[in-house]
Amino acid sequence: RKEVEQDPGPFNVPEGATVAFNCTYSNSASQSFFWYRQDCRKEPKLLMSVYSSGNEDGRFTAQLNRASQYISLLIRDSKLSDSATYLCVVNGGGTSYGKLTFGQGTILTVHP
Amino acid sequence: EPEVTQTPSHQVTQMGQEVILRCVPISNHLYFYWYRQILGQKVEFLVSFYNNEISEKSEIFDDQFSVERPDGSNFTLKIRSTKLEDSAMYFCASSVGLAGDNEQFFGPGTRLTVL
Numbered sequence: 001r002k003e004v005e006q007d008p009g010p011f012n013v014p015e016g017a018t019v020a021f022n023c024t025y026s027n028s029a030s031q032s033f034f035w036y037r038q039d040c041r042k043e044p045k046l047l048m049s050v051y052s053s054g055n056e057d058g059r060f061t062a063q064l065n066r067a068s069q070y071i072s073l074l075i076r077d078s079k080l081s082d083s084a085t086y087l088c089v090v091n092g093g094g095t096s097y098g099k100l101t102f103g104q105g106t107i108l109t110v111h112p
Numbered sequence: 113e114p115e116v117t118q119t120p121s122h123q124v125t126q127m128g129q130e131v132i133l134r135c136v137p138i139s140n141h142l143y144f145y146w147y148r149q150i151l152g153q154k155v156e157f158l159v160s161f162y163n164n165e166i167s168e169k170s171e172i173f174d175d176q177f178s179v180e181r182p183d184g185s186n187f188t189l190k191i192r193s194t195k196l197e198d199s200a201m202y203f204c205a206s207s208v209g210l211a212g213d214n215e216q217f218f219g220p221g222t223r224l225t226v227l
């Protein structure tokens with residue numbers, strides 16, 4: 001099983017749509033969870049951290065289910081500028097606190 | 113806003129040559145990292161560095177790789193004898209702390225092409 005697994009997409013949605021991305025991770029000792037965004041040929045940038053209680057940042061909502069080892073990201077009212085690759089990222093458990101493990105990424109294209 | 117910088121943006125080298133990729137982390141950060149991303153593939157952890165020594169390294173980070181903080185600002189990745197499969201984007205990152213929600217800030221990357 002891959003350490004962090006995502007549906008690669010691509011997701012093609014119209015402006016204003018709601019889109020959801022899912023992710024699963026294999027290491028039950030993982031401590032921290034994130035969604036990063038990566039534009040074409042650019043560096044990953046933190047979109048938001050993910051907490052068990054769920055958290056929201058504007059149009060973005062992230063959820064974590066530790067029991068199922070499942071992470072989700074919901075984007076509401078999609079904008080053209082949301083087009084990017086969304087990376088599910090896990091901060092390794094045990095003594096690997098600094099090592100980020102990335103999923104393959106889910107490609108999102110928002111069209112007019 | 114402080115940012116991580118990397119030079120060069122693109123490096124082309126011949127197989128077997130040594131390359132040094134340079135990074136300037138954010139000034140008050142204590143933890144430094146290198147990641148790589150082969151074209152079309154996921155971002156992969158190479159190494160983390162703290163207090164002038166390697167904290168953790170991946171299987172990719174073999175004897176051909178080394179890291180150094182030669183002065184108070186630079187953090188370098190050296191590949192001693194490059195292989196074709198080393199062609200990738202190399203990202204440097206830094207963070208204030210190690211655990212939990214300490215965000216790792218990534219530099220813009222160096223694209224390494226090995227011919």
